[in-house]
Amino acid sequence: MLITNDEEQLRERLVFTESMIPERIRADPEIVENGLAKLVLSIIELIRRLLEKQALRRMDGGNLTEEEIERLGNALMKLEDKMAEMKRVFGFADEELNLKLGPVRMWE
Amino acid sequence: MKRVVIGAHLRREDIEPLADAIRVGEIFLSGVMVADDQPLSDRDLLLRVARTRAALLDRGTFIAIRYGLAVTNEHDAASKCAAHLSRWRALLDAHSNEVEVTLKIAVASPQKRPDRHDFKLGADYLRALYAARDAATVDERFRAAAEHALSEATRRRWLHRDEASLELAALVPRDRLEACFAAAADLKARFPHIPFLFSGPWPLEVFADADHE
Amino acid sequence: MADQIEELALLETLDHLLDRGVVIAGEAVISIGDVDLLYLGLNIVLANVDAIIRTSQK
Numbered sequence: 373m374l375i376t377n378d379e380e381q382l383r384e385r386l387v388f389t390e391s392m393i394p395e396r397i398r399a400d401p402e403i404v405e406n407g408l409a410k411l412v413l414s415i416i417e418l419i420r421r422l423l424e425k426q427a428l429r430r431m432d433g434g435n436l437t438e439e440e441i442e443r444l445g446n447a448l449m450k451l452e453d454k455m456a457e458m459k460r461v462f463g464f465a466d467e468e469l470n471l472k473l474g475p476v477r478m479w480e
Numbered sequence: 481m482k483r484v485v486i487g488a489h490l491r492r493e494d495i496e497p498l499a500d501a502i503r504v505g506e507i508f509l510s511g512v513m514v515a516d517d518q519p520l521s522d523r524d525l526l527l528r529v530a531r532t533r534a535a536l537l538d539r540g541t542f543i544a545i546r547y548g549l550a551v552t553n554e555h556d557a558a559s560k561c562a563a564h565l566s567r568w569r570a571l572l573d574a575h576s577n578e579v580e581v582t583l584k585i586a587v588a589s590p591q592k593r594p595d596r597h598d599f600k601l602g603a604d605y606l607r608a609l610y611a612a613r614d615a616a617t618v619d620e621r622f623r624a625a626a627e628h629a630l631s632e633a634t635r636r637r638w639l640h641r642d643e644a645s646l647e648l649a650a651l652v653p654r655d656r657l658e659a660c661f662a663a664a665a666d667l668k669a670r671f672p673h674i675p676f677l678f679s680g681p682w683p684l685e686v687f688a689d690a691d692h693e
Numbered sequence: 694m695a696d697q698i699e700e701l702a703l704l705e706t707l708d709h710l711l712d713r714g715v716v717i718a719g720e721a722v723i724s725i726g727d728v729d730l731l732y733l734g735l736n737i738v739l740a741n742v743d744a745i746i747r748t749s750q751k
Contacts, residue, residue: 374677374679382675431606445601449596452596685714
């Protein structure tokens with residue numbers, strides 16, 4: 373049961389977890405051959421976002437040491453750098469990694 | 481064959497025949513049987529588990545276990561859950577007549593995400609990300625009205641979701657659920673321009689989470 | 694409009710299923726340095742990657 377307000381805006385502004393997980397990936401050989409690099413990058417980007425979310429949840433807990441915070445922050449920065457580099461190398465723009473599989477879109 | 485675990489329940493009767501009951505210590509886990517090579521992200525499976533979850537909630541309140549745990553037998557289940565059993569038992573005894581409801585709210589001005597290139601130190605970057613997420617706030621009047629709408633709740637907790645939204649989670653007695661929905665409908669009438677999503681009932685999720693104790 | 698609400702209901706249901714609940718240790722742990730970050734859903738994502746790779750090798 374649910375009650376929603378301003379559905380238009382709601383749909384646009386709320387991010388739901390489900391949209392971060394690709395729908396069952398159809399094993400279409402064509403998609404796989406041509407899109408493998410893009411698919412892998414999209415999944416790695418997804419993982420980066422999930423890690424960031426987890427790191428923020430750990431901050432919520434309030435019991436990370438200064439050193440752990442530095443290490444986590446550093447790792448997140450490095451991941452972002454790596455993703456930027458891979459996007460450059462493979463020639464993908466940010467929008468291209470917003471993978472669309474059926475009616476479910478990966479969160480951008 | 482393996483079982484995808486749904487939740488922890490006080491009694492076997494709360495589970496069967498909707499799902500399989502797996503005994504762990506003094507309580508029971510509910511599980512849905514799947515093939516060993518079944519990918520857990522399969523959409524049909526997700527929907528099937530979601531439906532089973534809702535049906536189980538009708539039977540009785542349970543502790544939600546994060547989707548993705550699969551067990552092969554009682555021994556496997558027991559060893560994975562050993563550390564949680566007494567806490568779960570206590571929670572189930574304390575809240576057996578309650579369900580969760582949640583109110584997700586989109587904030588008016590989402591915070592801008594910090595730019596990684598503005599930072600040298602990892603700690604500064606992570607703190608900036610954290611601050612941006614925490615800075616998301618809703619109109620004070622709406623916030624007060626939302627808390628009032630959930631005044632029937634035995635417990636309430638505000639959660640930060642991301643830079644663009646907040647959430648208010650609450651535990652309410654089952655027989656007050658309808659009153660909560662009526663209150664949410666009121667909220668919608670009074671604040672037509674604040675996008676929110678009020679939903680329930682849910683099993684113990686936010687209030688079963690050890691991180692927040 | 695009804696479609697939109699239906700979609701939101703589905704998203705909300707899956708959001709609760711996938712992003713809530715007690716995380717059981719030992720499912721999928723990613724570490725950054727010495728800090729353990731628990732993420733249960735990672736095995737779901739990895740299972741997909743695996744399936745793709747296996748398919749592409751046929």
